[in-house]
Structures are given as structure tokens and as C-alpha cells.
Amino acid sequence: MSEPGGTAESRTRSFISGVVEGFYGRPWTMEQRRQLFKREQKWGLNTYLYAPKDDYKHRMYWRDLYSVEEAEQLKALISAAKEHDVEFIYAISPGLDITFSNPKEVSALKMKLDQVREFGCRSFSLLFDDIDLEMCPADKQAFSSFAHAQVAITNQVYQHLGEPQTFLFCPTDYCAAMCTPSVSRSAYLHTVGDTLHPSIDVLWTGPKVVSHVISVESIDEVSSVLKRAPVIWDNIHANDYDPQRLFLGPFKDRPSELIPKLKGVLTNPNCEFYPNFVAIHTLATWCKSTADPGQRDVEMSDEDQDHSYSPQKALSLALTDWLQEFLNTDQPGGPRSSPTRPTKGSLDEEPMQTDVGVSPYVPGPGDNPLYTAEPLTLEDLNLLSELFYLPYEYGPTAKTMLQELNWLKTNSRAASASAETDQTAEWHSRAQSFDKMCEAVVQMFNRLSNAPNRRILYDLYDYICDIKSGVGLARAHIKALGKRENRQVGYDVIAESMGSC
Known part of the structure; x- marks a missing residue:
């Protein structure tokens, strides 16, 4: 012993x-x-x-x-x-x-x-x-x-x-x-x-x-x-x-x-x-x-039980x-990483990208402008967190999106009314707001996909692809209802897809 x-x-x-x-x-x-x-x-x-x-x-x-x-x-x-x-x-x-x-x-x-x-x-x-x-x-x-x-x-x-x-x-x-x-x-x-x-x-x-x-x-x-x-x-x-x-x-x-x-x-x-x-x-x-409570150093609302x-x-x-981790450019494979040609004997093989020193491409007057990725923002990460919150609750934005989706589906008859009414106007106004929330998810996905730190992205990728797809289906369904089309696109599947995220 x-x-x-x-x-x-x-x-x-x-x-x-x-x-x-x-x-x-x-x-x-x-x-x-x-x-x-x-x-x-x-x-x-x-x-x-x-x-x-x-x-x-x-x-x-x-x-x-x-x-x-x-x-x-x-x-x-x-x-x-x-x-x-x-x-x-x-x-x-x-x-x-x-x-x-x-x-x-x-x-x-x-x-x-x-x-x-x-x-x-x-x-x-x-x-x-x-x-x-x-x-x-x-x-x-x-x-x-x-x-x-x-x-x-x-x-x-x-x-x-x-x-x-x-x-x-x-x-x-x-x-x-x-x-x-x-x-x-x-x-x-x-x-x-x-x-x-x-x-x-x-x-x-x-x-x-x-x-x-x-x-x-x-x-x-x-x-x-x-x-x-x-x-x-x-x-x-x-x-x-x-x-x-x-x-x-x-x-x-x-x-x-x-x-x-x-x-x-x-x-x-x-x-x-x-x-x-x-x-x-x-x-x-x-x-x-x-x-x-006498050592309280953060502001809290009255409903918070913990002081x-x-x-x-x-x-x-x-x-x-x-956010700073996402923006870390010192990561392999990131969009902003700069490949360098190795010195003699430093590597057995050449890197896949060997165009160092080549002048950057400049589009002509009639060409498409170069694609420029927008940087990820703190608002994007807040949205990401709210879509993937905790086991027993959704974040505020996710709850709002689910509630709006349900309301728009339940009140879809107002969208197809022959005459413009207050209910019809409300439906289209809320549908427009819902579409903006969906667009924010798509833009968050795009900026995440272009973040320099690929290691974080790859762990998140399956989840953000799923939420983008679910939001895309919901968005298309509401637009179809707004155009007074009668086709069904699986509302229950859409709601479940959003809810699981």
C-alpha cells in the first residue's frame, strides 16, 4: 500500500x-x-x-x-x-x-x-x-x-x-x-x-x-x-x-x-x-x-430568482x-489563411496552393465583382445561441419564430381573403416580419460558413445546415400561403424541424 x-x-x-x-x-x-x-x-x-x-x-x-x-x-x-x-x-x-x-x-x-x-x-x-x-x-x-x-x-x-x-x-x-x-x-x-x-x-x-x-x-x-x-x-x-x-x-x-x-x-x-x-x-x-445580494455586481430583472x-x-x-475565437485567422484552411511556399527540405510535398506571389485577380469593367464575405457579428452568435438554447427551453427568437409560424398557419384563411381586411393586413404584415427573421438565419449561416476558424464551423456545420433547411421550408410555405396557393408542404415536418433545433 x-x-x-x-x-x-x-x-x-x-x-x-x-x-x-x-x-x-x-x-x-x-x-x-x-x-x-x-x-x-x-x-x-x-x-x-x-x-x-x-x-x-x-x-x-x-x-x-x-x-x-x-x-x-x-x-x-x-x-x-x-x-x-x-x-x-x-x-x-x-x-x-x-x-x-x-x-x-x-x-x-x-x-x-x-x-x-x-x-x-x-x-x-x-x-x-x-x-x-x-x-x-x-x-x-x-x-x-x-x-x-x-x-x-x-x-x-x-x-x-x-x-x-x-x-x-x-x-x-x-x-x-x-x-x-x-x-x-x-x-x-x-x-x-x-x-x-x-x-x-x-x-x-x-x-x-x-x-x-x-x-x-x-x-x-x-x-x-x-x-x-x-x-x-x-x-x-x-x-x-x-x-x-x-x-x-x-x-x-x-x-x-x-x-x-x-x-x-x-x-x-x-x-x-x-x-x-x-x-x-x-x-x-x-x-x-x-x-x-450585497455583493451583487450584475444588473438583473425582478423575475430573476438568483440575485x-x-x-x-x-x-x-x-x-x-x-466571437474572437471565430475570427481567429490563425487556423488551417480558413478563407483568410495565406499559404506560403516551404523552404527547401522543409516539407516532402508541395502544398496544394502554390500561387504565392501571383498578382491578385482584378475583375474588368464588365465582370462580376469579387465575392466578399461579411464578417461574423455578435448578433449572429446571439441568434445561433437562441436557436440552439437548452434542453427545456428555446431562446426568445426561436420561440417567437415558432409562435409566428403557428399563427400564420392557423390564420392562413386571412391571407386568401378576396377583399382586403384588417385581418388580411395583419397576416401579411406578420408574414413579412417572419420572412425577415428567416432571412436573418440565412445570413447568420452565410457569415458562419465564412468564419476563419474552420474547426468551430465544422463542429457546428450539420446543425446550422439543418436549421437553415428547416427555416427555408417554413419560409417557402408562408410565401406560398401569401400567394393564395393551396398546396401543402408538410407544415408538421417544418415545425418539428424548427422545434428540434
């Missing part, structure tokens, strides 16, 4: 804040994770939890040790996290097929974590989420419940690793909706609270897997049962359960009064790396907020910073 984690004073930790890469789907690249660490340091976040579901050796083949090449990558990643003052927590998820009562299985788990510890990792997590609730016959004989089996192996591993300063446990019942019959009466959670080592922190997603609101009262309740403050694994921006959706709205509906009630918050965001700028940036703003954190203000700050 290695040396213990240290004295009580040295084990005191700050509020855990950061990102968990815990979604289903293609994991982020090593370079993207390094970029994440830089952003976390810049924005004041301090933690990264490595838990990609589709890393085979994290979950499906958890017993297998990392190869030499994989080991080098993880070593470099752990080192990069340290360079940016980010705590790297390695998570392993053995619950799919582990036999808790088999000593060989426990040894395999310890061996795997020992290998990762050799890479320089000092913080760990055991995850038992999204697994079968039925124990095998051997475990049923050895343990009185599923919770007892999980806690037993977690405590063993925790002690084997020398009681690390940071060690997280994800229960199988990780949200209130999964607790039977309730959080306060859950035998599973009570077992975890009573028998899990008191220095091990517990992950919790809130009332649901994807929680709309996380209240202080709900955290007080689960903390009482667990006998410790939880670390929130927040899925508010997760989109792995619906590949047609993307979430670009602010971190919200978590009052800042929660901060002293929690051990920390980790956001499990969109699968696509680059669109997570808003999710992580606004979380960082929230973590810096205070529940003391220290304004989601709209946080979103505005994030989008302002994100």
Missing part, C-alpha cells in the same frame, strides 16, 4: 469546478483536451474528469492495461493538466461485467489504477452509472445488496491507492428520479451514505439525468442521506441522447446559493468540443458568483469572447 494522502490540513480542497468528459460518442482528441486545460486555467476552473464512455479501456474493456503508445498519450495529458493547474481525475467504469466478490477482479481493477498512477495521476473515480441492477449469483451470496457490493470494492480501491485527496464515486442511482421510492427513503442511497468512506465524494446529477432545475432544497435532502455534500455531474448541456440537438445557452436554473451546499460542479457538455465554449465559460462565471448570477449577462460575456 502506498503512503496515505496526508494530514487533514493538506486534504482540504477547494470547490471542485470544471468539466467531465463523460458522454457517449466520439471522445475528444488529445489536442482538444489540452486546449480545454488552457481555457479552464484562464477562466478559473480547476478540474477535468476523464470518463469518455466510448474509450474502451475506460468502460467496456476496463481490465485491459494501456499500451505503450496509449500510456505515453495519457502521461502527456496528465502532465498538460498539471501545467495549467487543472486536477486530472481518471475515472474507470467496471460495472458492466465485474464480479464484486471475485478477488481476481478486484486485483485487476487495482492493477489498472496502479498503472494510471504510474503515469502521474493522483486523483481517481469509480463510476457505476448506467449498468444492470441485477447482481450475479456469486455476488448475491457475498453481499446483502448491490450498494454494499459497490461500496465494499470502492473502499478497498480507495485504501489501496493511499486514500487520494480526490476520489469520486458515481452511484447507480445518481439522480432523484432513479431512487426508490424516493431520495429520503432510498435503501441504496442510505447504504452509500452509511458505509462509503467519508472522504470519498459522491457524484449526483440532480432531480433527473438532465435536470431542468437543481434547487437548494433538493441538495439539502440528498446531502442528508449521503452524509456529505455531493459533486454535481451536470448534464444541462449534454447532447449525446439526441444527436439532432446542440445546446449553446448559458448555465442556468442552478441558484448560486447552491455553491456553499456542494462539493463541486462538473459539466458534462455537448459531444462536439468547440461548441462547448459557452457551456464552460458560463459555468466559470457561475462558480465565481456569490449568494450575497448574484445573471444567465443572460454570463451568456453575453461568453459570446463576446467566443
